[in-house]
Amino acid sequence: MSEDREKLKQLLLSEEIAEIEALRKLLEDQQQFSQKVSEVLDRATDITIKNNPKFQKKFSKIDSKAYVRAIKANKQTFIDALLPIIGPMIRQSVTNAIRRFVADVNRAMELGLSAKALKWRWQSLTTGVPFAELVFNNTIEYQVQQIFLIDNETGLLIEYAGQEGALLQDKDAMSAMLTAIQDFVKDSIDNESGGLSAAELGDKLLWLIAGNKANLAIVVKGAPTNRLRDTLTDACENIHIEFSDDLVNQETWNNNPELKLQLEQILLTKTQSDDQDSDKTINWWPWLLIIIGLFGWYFWSNYRDQKNQQQLLEQLNQTPGFVLQSLIKDGDQYIATGLKDPSADLSHISNQIQIKSTPFISLEDEMIAARAKEYLAMDGIHIHAENGVVTLSGTKSKPTDSSEKFDNLVLLPGIKSGNNQLTQQQSIEEKLAEFLDNNPTPANLKITAAQNTIAVTGQTMSSLSVPFLELLNQHFDQVNTDSLEIFETENLKKQISQSRLPMVNPDRINDEQKLILQTVVQAFNLLMTENQQLKLKILPRSDCQGTIEESNKNINSRGELVLQALLDSGLQPDDVLSEIVYCDQTQNEVNPDLLGVWFEVKE
Amino acid sequence: MKSKKICMIGRFAVGKTSLVDRFVKNHFAEKYQTTVGVAISTKIMDETTKLIIWDIAGFEQENHYKPYLRGAHGIIYVVDATEPESINTLDLILADSPELADKPAVCFVNKTDLKDDIKWQDSFDDKLNDIAKKTIWTSAKTGENVEDGFAELNKIIQ
């Protein structure tokens, strides 16, 4: 049965069967089939897309798995291809992140530790205002907190950006209300001015920026600037251009991530320090001054130490008999090590220095002199050493003094020879004799020397002795004039002229009268030392009682007696004059006061 | 979530505000406080819809209500079952704003709890049927049909 049917088929359809066979081959031979399909594919897709636009989407649909596979398989190729694009993006992003991080750290540091922050915390504690609020008020100029993009017509919210749970919580009601208000204002107040543009909401500001299809309502905290308004207006315009379709397509409202992102970009915050960079930077001046001060102090104290050390060094170096080896600072003290001659005098060295010395013999001239001086132990002499030759000068008191020691000087180290220029010291007598040789002693003065004292005795006229005594005082330390009597010329003359020798008995001169005469003679002699030409005038008198003859005889007798007495006491006849005043008439009364001899000094 | 703008329109004192209050806050006040301009409330109906309810001041009192109607997705006309004049008011409103006729709308006949005072005529039904797709008898005071009424509009505007 089936065979027959096959046969029949062959008879009737052999050509068709062959054709079908050929077609099957074509289908099975992939290469050939592809060739065929490719010939029509281009047109076919055009027609398909034309008839069914959705096909395009399907066509261009990305199989993400395929991408993942491809990337896994050819990692390097992708990396090579993407690197030029991604590299700069990554860099930019990292730079931004770091910049933000630095800014955040700066801010945190500033807020965490600054005096400002402490002040605000205190304010917050005392006033009850939240700390964050104070920080905001003090650091943020303004902050865009919420942005509503509201459809003009329906008052429905198209998109929102900002903190959730912020001031305006029911965003839809808010949008509607704002639109209603906007409408109300436009309608009832002034059509021309474009309606409400700003309102105050507690401590916040509400800004309305009108757009063609949608309005921007913006909640700003702080004190926004006009520039912010410009920025927001620009943003509103941009949104109208970029999202024009979305603004009318209610399907996309409240669910448009791109638009939301766009809005989030205008959530701007401006900190006060954005303008005032100088405020943000640390004020370096006090630190700079402190550092300069420290440096100054350091250098000055160093310089002072240096100078001090220099002075000490000089002091030590200039000390004879000390050879400085090292000077080390030890705290406030210095330790000087060196060689010290036993005769060296270190008493003048500053007590800042502690000396650690080793003895040595110095051959410096100063030390040689000091050694010689120590050895001789003589006061008041001058010892000078030069190139090992020691010269002694000055005066010595005793002739024997030190002569033996002087001979031994050469045995001391460093002394080659001695040169003794010491002079013997003069005795006071010698000195006085020498003085008197040069200065003659005034008459009547007696000058003696005893026990370093010059004693001047005798009687002398002031005019003669005073210059001499002055000289004497200049030459000698101790001049004793206690026993010296010095007279003035006038005083002596007066004394003489006031002397009266009472003489009742004209025949003789008694002892008492002799004493008076002696005084007169003495005074006159003194005057004579001054002036040899002086004469002593005697004036015998009588009371002219009794007879004139008798009286005149008595006068003569008295004169002669006194003259003789004066000559007896050493006066020369030339030295004496007499002036006798005779009686020319007698007196009745006896007057003893008129009896006697008077004196006068005549030149 | 889609937001839909709906407007409450009607004569003054018909109970527009009372109905919104009942619906949104489940609250009723005897005291009459007239609405000035517009009051806005929102109510989430389901996962997909949030109603933004514009409670517009009574027609006679508010001359500037027209802008508030712009873009409304749905309208709730409110009349007072005890006050026939409130039905006439709807005519005036529609005459003033003919574009309202195209909007999806329902009509609330309110204050139905005041049964003794109801002054209703059959002609009113016809009139309301012309204006709105549905007429719902409500009482803001008791809450009767209030939620259903809003749900009805919500259905229509989807």
Ligand SMILES: Nc1nc2c(ncn2[C@@H]2O[C@H](COP(=O)(O)OP(=O)(O)OP(=O)(O)O)[C@@H](O)[C@H]2O)c(=O)[nH]1
């Ligand atoms: N008994 C009763 N009283 C109602 C009802 N609805 C509203 N009222 C009262 O009617 C008065 C007016 O209500 P409103 O809701 O303020 O009226 P309205 O339509 O908003 O009025 P306007 O805002 O002036 O346009 C109030 O005293 C309400 O208590 C109700 O269903 N039953």
Ligand SMILES: [Mg+2]
């Ligand atoms: Mg009201």
